[in-house]
Amino acid sequence: MSGRIPAIAFSTFREAVRDRVLYNLIFFASLLVASAPIFGQISVGVERIFLINLGLTAISLFGIVIAIFIGIGLVSKEIDKKTLYTVLSRPVRRWEFITGKYLGLAGTLVVNALLMTLGFYAALLFLTHHLGRAEANILIAVYFIILQFLIITAITLLFSSFSTPIESAIYALAMFIVGSFAEDLRGFAAMAHGPQAWLARIASYVVPNLSILNVITRVSHDEIIPASLIGLNTLYALFYVAIVVSGAVVIFEFRNLK
Amino acid sequence: MRRSVVIVASLISLLSVVGMVASARTVYHIRPNDTLHDALFVSSPQAVKKLSLGYSGLLADVYWTRVVQYFGGKHQAGAEEYKALAPLLDITVTLDPHLIAAYEFGSIFLAQPPPDGAGNVEAAVNLIKRGIQANPQYWRLYYSLGYLEYYERHDFKAAAQAFDEGAGKPGAHEWMKTMAALMHAKAGDTSTARYLWSRIYEETDDKNVKQNAFMRLACLRVDEQVPQLENLISRYHQQTDRWPTSWHELISAGLLQRPPVDPAGETYLLKPQGRVELANPRLFRFAHYGLTKPA
Numbered sequence: 001m002s003g004r005i006p007a008i009a010f011s012t013f014r015e016a017v018r019d020r021v022l023y024n025l026i027f028f029a030s031l032l033v034a035s036a037p038i039f040g041q042i043s044v045g046v047e048r049i050f051l052i053n054l055g056l057t058a059i060s061l062f063g064i065v066i067a068i069f070i071g072i073g074l075v076s077k078e079i080d081k082k083t084l085y086t087v088l089s090r091p092v093r094r095w096e097f098i099t100g101k102y103l104g105l106a107g108t109l110v111v112n113a114l115l116m117t118l119g120f121y122a123a124l125l126f127l128t129h130h131l132g133r134a135e136a137n138i139l140i141a142v143y144f145i146i147l148q149f150l151i152i153t154a155i156t157l158l159f160s161s162f163s164t165p166i167e168s169a170i171y172a173l174a175m176f177i178v179g180s181f182a183e184d185l186r187g188f189a190a191m192a193h194g195p196q197a198w199l200a201r202i203a204s205y206v207v208p209n210l211s212i213l214n215v216i217t218r219v220s221h222d223e224i225i226p227a228s229l230i231g232l233n234t235l236y237a238l239f240y241v242a243i244v245v246s247g248a249v250v251i252f253e254f255r256n257l258k
Numbered sequence: 259m260r261r262s263v264v265i266v267a268s269l270i271s272l273l274s275v276v277g278m279v280a281s282a283r284t285v286y287h288i289r290p291n292d293t294l295h296d297a298l299f300v301s302s303p304q305a306v307k308k309l310s311l312g313y314s315g316l317l318a319d320v321y322w323t324r325v326v327q328y329f330g331g332k333h334q335a336g337a338e339e340y341k342a343l344a345p346l347l348d349i350t351v352t353l354d355p356h357l358i359a360a361y362e363f364g365s366i367f368l369a370q371p372p373p374d375g376a377g378n379v380e381a382a383v384n385l386i387k388r389g390i391q392a393n394p395q396y397w398r399l400y401y402s403l404g405y406l407e408y409y410e411r412h413d414f415k416a417a418a419q420a421f422d423e424g425a426g427k428p429g430a431h432e433w434m435k436t437m438a439a440l441m442h443a444k445a446g447d448t449s450t451a452r453y454l455w456s457r458i459y460e461e462t463d464d465k466n467v468k469q470n471a472f473m474r475l476a477c478l479r480v481d482e483q484v485p486q487l488e489n490l491i492s493r494y495h496q497q498t499d500r501w502p503t504s505w506h507e508l509i510s511a512g513l514l515q516r517p518p519v520d521p522a523g524e525t526y527l528l529k530p531q532g533r534v535e536l537a538n539p540r541l542f543r544f545a546h547y548g549l550t551k552p553a
Binding site: 039042043044045046049050052053054057060061177180181184210211214216217220221223 | 308311312313314315316318319322323326327354356357358359362363464466
């Protein structure tokens, strides 16, 4: 078992980095980050803030788009090309296949995020001429963005384990949008009464709370992010991913592949 | 065959480019500028915040850039009205309540009388107070409030209170205490205004603010020089019982050493009845003296 999951993960990673969509998206994200100093110049007093907000938002949004567009084909591509049957005819369990696929795409996104972060820091250095403690604080926002990627990848994998790529993309995108409103759902639950309140509360836990993982604006103002938030957000993301990937594994176990 | 297709396609493209640019330029000319310029596609700050999907910081920067562009465009056109300025600033600070630049510069844009601003001092004071509420430890906002109370509202007591409060905040400059003391002692003096603008000039890194402070200091200089010159002319009139027609008469009488020049280096104009006027009053739009009297 131990060797099979990394092997699938590595092959998924290798396949993902060959995808042209990935490079197009990275190119546009890098272009956006590089243009941030120009945007800052047509404004007043916000050059650095603008660069941080634009750079991190680009890393986050483009990463989510990459997660969705590559994630939706993870299972369906293997079925279409019939490679899945070759893989499963070997001593590879279905859950190992799903876990490996997840880890492979997650790894791709982590590497992408780190590369885009390097580009972002280069732009920041160009603008501010130094990198200090305040700039190191920005890495926490990047870490939270990576946690967002892990969650979105898991959700995309879950949908792609039982639906078509188009449907998976729509569902995953919808989950991302609703996840951005998770705090509002909680607010609604607090105001509502009876079954509606319960439904809203359950929904607020079902959808991923992506707003707690977004500290871009806070780090742009050099606000210190408490260590407790880093720890709790890590736990939240890991538990959420574990639940969703387990769901994908169960669905895939029972899926009729004939 | 293929060659002729390429040639025809290129010709069509070229003609279309010319047509497209010409039609677009016509549209720009006939389009009522203000309707689009003053339009707020989503006017509710809360709705804009929800639509940002959590990326409100970036959207705040975009809105702030829109404020700067809107203000700059209107200012350049010599506008008397800045209808969308206050709502745009409201959206900006709702999206990011810690965007200090929006409070600091936005309040200046709002407060200055037209055509240099919206002339809405109340909105400017409210904006700064909102900024203080969201960023109570940021001393510069108290300084901006003190400036508005002193310079725009002439409420010296409120100005002193703002400078005093700001002086106690982390990182506050020592001269905040001096400003508070000046407000109590001699708020109406030109020297107080000069002190305030000199501090702004020395402190700011923004070239627009620096330029504005420089111009205000120049206007204060004009407000000092013109009454002094008019006093000299009155003395000349008392001595000779006639008004001088040129500066040389005052120089000959030993009242002046050379023809007086304004801060832009232009010689002041000597008008009938001993009035002194600026050669180019448009350069000193914040001056109270030396302006051309209506005929």
